[in-house]
Amino acid sequence: MKETISYIFTFLFLLTQNSLFAQTAHDAFMRSNGKIYVVIGVLISIFIGLVLFMVIMERRLKKLEKELNENG
Amino acid sequence: MKHWWKILGVLLMIYSIVAGLAIPLKPGIYDAITASKAITGAPIDIVAVGYLTKFDNTKDDLRAWLKVDNEHAIASTAIKVESESRLKVSFDIPNNLPSADKTVDAALIIDSKKNGYSIFPSAVFIKNTVGTNSAAGWTNAISNMTQHQGMSFPYRNILQETIRNLFYHVPLWFGMMIIFLISAINSGRFLKTKNSKFDHKAASYASVGTLFGILGLVTGAIWAKHTWGAYWSWDIKQNMSAIAMLVYLAYFVLRNSFEESEQSARIGAVYNIFAFVTLPMLLFVIPRLTDSLHPGNGGNPGFGGEDLDNNMRMVFYPAIIGFTLFGAWMANILYRLKAVQQRLLDKAFHSA
Numbered sequence: 001m002k003e004t005i006s007y008i009f010t011f012l013f014l015l016t017q018n019s020l021f022a023q024t025a026h027d028a029f030m031r032s033n034g035k036i037y038v039v040i041g042v043l044i045s046i047f048i049g050l051v052l053f054m055v056i057m058e059r060r061l062k063k064l065e066k067e068l069n070e071n072g
Numbered sequence: 073m074k075h076w077w078k079i080l081g082v083l084l085m086i087y088s089i090v091a092g093l094a095i096p097l098k099p100g101i102y103d104a105i106t107a108s109k110a111i112t113g114a115p116i117d118i119v120a121v122g123y124l125t126k127f128d129n130t131k132d133d134l135r136a137w138l139k140v141d142n143e144h145a146i147a148s149t150a151i152k153v154e155s156e157s158r159l160k161v162s163f164d165i166p167n168n169l170p171s172a173d174k175t176v177d178a179a180l181i182i183d184s185k186k187n188g189y190s191i192f193p194s195a196v197f198i199k200n201t202v203g204t205n206s207a208a209g210w211t212n213a214i215s216n217m218t219q220h221q222g223m224s225f226p227y228r229n230i231l232q233e234t235i236r237n238l239f240y241h242v243p244l245w246f247g248m249m250i251i252f253l254i255s256a257i258n259s260g261r262f263l264k265t266k267n268s269k270f271d272h273k274a275a276s277y278a279s280v281g282t283l284f285g286i287l288g289l290v291t292g293a294i295w296a297k298h299t300w301g302a303y304w305s306w307d308i309k310q311n312m313s314a315i316a317m318l319v320y321l322a323y324f325v326l327r328n329s330f331e332e333s334e335q336s337a338r339i340g341a342v343y344n345i346f347a348f349v350t351l352p353m354l355l356f357v358i359p360r361l362t363d364s365l366h367p368g369n370g371g372n373p374g375f376g377g378e379d380l381d382n383n384m385r386m387v388f389y390p391a392i393i394g395f396t397l398f399g400a401w402m403a404n405i406l407y408r409l410k411a412v413q414q415r416l417l418d419k420a421f422h423s424a
Binding site for chain 2: 027030033034035036038042043045046049052053057060063067068071
C-alpha cells in the first residue's frame with residue numbers, strides 16, 4: 001500500500017515536470033496523422049490499467065493459495 | 073443467464089472501441105498559410121490545407137469567404153485547387169475595416185459540395201493601413217452552406233482525431249462516479265446491518281473506482297499534452313480530480329490502519345460515505361466557479377453542439393454503460409476473492 005501511494009505521488013510529480021517529457025520528436029509523432037496516436041496512447045494506458053488490475057488480483061489469489069497450502 | 077450484464081459490458085466496450093475508431097471525421101481545414109501580410113486595400117492569397125478533404129477542380133462547386141464577424145465578410149475572387157488537400161484562395165480586401173480596431177482577425181470559411189463546409193478561425197489578421205472604418209465592401213452574404221454527407225464525427229481544429237477520446241477518457245469518470253456511488257451505498261448497508269460482507273463490497277468497488285479515476289487522470293494528461301500543451305496545466309478540474317483521488321487513497325490507508333477489523337470496517341464505511349459526498353463538490357461545483365480548460369466549466373461552453381453531435385452520442389452513451397458494467401465486473405471478482413479470504417480466516421479462527 002505504502003509503495004503504491006509513493007508510486008502515485010512520484011508519477012504526479014513527474015507529470016508536472018513537463019521538461020522531463022518534452023521531446024519535440026515525440027511531439028511531432030504524436031501530432032501526426034491528425035493526432036490519432038494520442039487516442040492510441042489513451043487506449044494503451046487504459047489497457048495497462050486493466051493489466052495492473054490483473055496483477056493485483058493474481059497477488060491476492062496467490063496469498064489465498066498459500067494459506068490453503070499451509071492450513072487447508 | 074446471470075452473466076448477461078458482463079457480456080453486455082464487454083460488447084458495449086468493443087462497440088465503443090470499434091465504432092469510436094472506425095467512423096471518420098468530417099473533412100476540415102487544418103491550416104491556412106499566407107505568403108504576405110494581410111492589409112486593407114490589397115489582394116491576398118491564402119493556401120488552405122485540408123484534412124481528409126478531396127478537393128476536385130472539375131466536379132466541385134467551391135466557394136470561400138473571409139469572415140470578420142456575423143455581419144461582415146468578403147467572398148473570394150478566385151479559388152485554385154492545387155491538390156486534393158490544398159486550395160489557393162484569393163481575396164481582395166476592401167479599403168476599410170468594419171471595426172475601429174487597428175487589426176481584426178478573420179476566419180476562413182470554405183464551402184464545398186463534396187466535402188461540406190469548414191471553418192478555420194483566425195486564418196489571417198488584417199491590418200488597417202488606411203485608418204478609417206466603414207462597412208463598405210463587406211457583405212453578410214454567406215448562405216447555403218453544404219452539410220457533409222455520410223456518417224462522421226465533427227472536425228475541431230485543435231482536437232482533430234483526439235475528439236474520439238470522448239469515448240475513452242470521459243466514460244472512465246462517469247463510470248467512476250457510478251462505481252463510487254455503489255461503494256457508498258454498500259458502506260451504508262454495512263453500517264445498518266453490521267454484515268462485513270457489505271464492507272468488503274464497498275472496499276472492492278472503491279478500489280475499482282480509484283483505478284478508473286487514476287486512469288482518467290493519466291488519459292486526461294496524455295490528451296492535454298497534445299491539445300492544451302502540457303501534461304498537467306494546473307487546470308482547476310485536473311487539480312480537483314487529483315484531490316478526489318487522494319481522498320479515496322486516504323480511505324484505503326484508514327481501512328488498513330486499525331488492528332481490529334470490526335473497527336476499521338466501521339470507520340472506513342463512515343469515511344467512504346463522506347468521501348462520496350465530497351465528489352460532486354470537487355468535480356462539478358468548484359471547477360465551475362473559476363476558469364478552466366475543460367468544456368462546461370468556468371464560462372466555457374459545455375460539450376454539445378459542434379463538439380458532441382448525435383453520431384458521437386451513439387458511441388458515447390454506450391461507452392459509459394460499457395465501462396461501468398466492466399468496472400462492476402472487476403469489483404465483483406475482487407469482492408469474491410476477499411469473501412473467500414474472509415471465510416478462510418474465519419475457519420482458521422474457529423479451528424484454532
